[in-house]
Amino acid sequence: MTQTRTIRWGIAGTGGIARRFASDIDFAKGATLSAVCSRDLSRAQEFAARHSGVAAFGSLTSMIGSEAVDAVYIATPNMVHYAQTLECIEADIPVLIEKPMTSSLDEALAIQQAAGDKSSFVMEAMWSRYLPAIQALRTALLGGLIGTVRKLEADIAWKRNFDPNSRFFDQAQGGGVLLDLGIYPVSLARQFLGDPVSVDGSWRAAPSGVDMAATLHMRFPDAQAEIHCGFDREGSNRLVIEGDNGVVVIAPPFINAAGFSVYPSRRLADLAEPGGNTVSARLRRKLFARLPLPGRKRHDCSFEGTGLQFEIEAASNAIRQGLTQEPGNTLDDTIAALRIIEAVREKPPVTR
Template sequence: MGSGAIAGLFAADLGLLPQARIAAVHSRTLAGAQGFAGRFGAAAYADAAAFLADPAVEAVYVATPNHLHAAQALQALAAGKPVLIEKPVALNSADVEAIAQAARERGLFAMEALWSRFLPAVRAMREQIEAGRIGEVRRIRADLSYAHPQEPGSRFFDPTLGGGAAYDLGVYPLSLTLHLLGAPLAAGGRWFAAAGGVDLRSEFRLDYPQATAELSCGFDRDGENRFLVEGTRGALTLAAPFLKAQRLTFDADPGRALAAYERGRGLAARLLDRIPKPGRSGEAFAFPGNGLQFQAQALMTAVRAGETDCATMPLSDSAAVLRIVESVLARPPAGQG
């Protein structure tokens, strides 16, 4: 459901999975659906009910604007279709819980398409943390920021379309932090308003018994877009852009890893960081395509196993992330961007 940019990337990556194919596409207009369908050899629909009734459709990927995700996911589940829902899965945690309940009641699979959790580099990071390679985790630092002009009609700044940096970008560092450390004891933060009232920039702090996470996102600048996990015996860094990371660096000196993180990614910093140093090593995790195929494979495996939720990306985590976003955005803005 949806024929925009992310739908096209997902559809292209399905070509990397021999057991997957695109049966049909639904768009707001038949012309939009036909244009997309012509690229991938699929049926085209402008009517959602007819699309969902097509027996060739075995699962639905919801790739529409943010404000439509929850309603369309529930519509797909009501039609008996497993569903993969583009992030954010909804604009509030109550809607996520409604999706989870509907999936359980119908015995159908539902998952947020937070695809970064399924990347090989992210899997390797989690495995190395669990194996104790960096000792006890003490701090996570991450920023995900891409500059977008505040233009009239931009979906990034339209509150009626679910705009705002936290929904579009902040869910990535928040979700990966919960993936690594679980739910925090407490969460706080602040946000800065764009002209249209949504958050131009948001900052989050998550507190754990022995660790803290300092996370940020924004449309106000192009950020470092890396993800650093410091432990008592070392540190791991996902290279930029970490949401589609293909490189993981280990440093036995967490202070040196933090200094490298804070230096940024300028040319001088990149050259300095490439100088071989004892105790520092990097691993490449290259993959073909855009990286969206890994979540599609997870859905296929889960559906065939009769599961309704995904252990790697459970809807309970999706709801927990949105509760954090809700709690921060409920506060008055710290300033105007």
């Protein structure tokens, strides 16, 4: 594959995340959308009709056998990721899998083994890792932006009414808040701080038995991370990193970071950029954004689209280079995050 070739992507699935991918690929260099597949051919045809030059297929097998695609983005429900990924690997088709890559650590390890055996490109679509703000912040932290990092705090929660048939609350569909939301800050904590030396936490069960709220504590050589996630409330959806020489705030929602701010103290950071989506929190952020606060430095990393284009570019570049993994988000990274989540989920749920 030449270094200048445009990667032709096919999408497996036609849901909301598939629509985002199809929209954002227009902002990605070196990538184009060529096909979409669904078990319901009519849904694939309806999806394809909204995009010029996109072919529709009634199965993943027919799409990857058509020679219409160079790579596949799997945007189907969690419980079918495993089988579809193995099918792509067997067909020597590079594959990008929507997070979580699988619903279990065992399946992720099996995918890693299969990819290694076939020298196939496989990547989890942890899109937040590739946002310009996250990339710039990681570089700045390594460069001593706030001195030695001592603490990371993240809260991610959106209220969802319990529905036993919803994928969010159904064990068979890979439900649970840790895999749906908690995996974002777990992945980012590792991206900023490396591997933790210890992990602890607790979780509370929904009536169906899956985790509906959880807290994780991760200890690193010089720092600690505290992560909260839930379907039971509206959270602050803010990420804060404290160091010896300052505090970084990524305003809500941090998983779609368009920039970050550096403050000389936690007190000023909390005053100027509170978390949450309440009227008072939004007004405070708006008000303090206009004020010249002493010591504050703002870093704007805004972008067009919804943010998936950056992972699309990264995956496309790696595929063009003949790599089997994208260096900034390897299968080891994916598996490490799943190990952390499973370490917490293996504990009995709390009842409070």
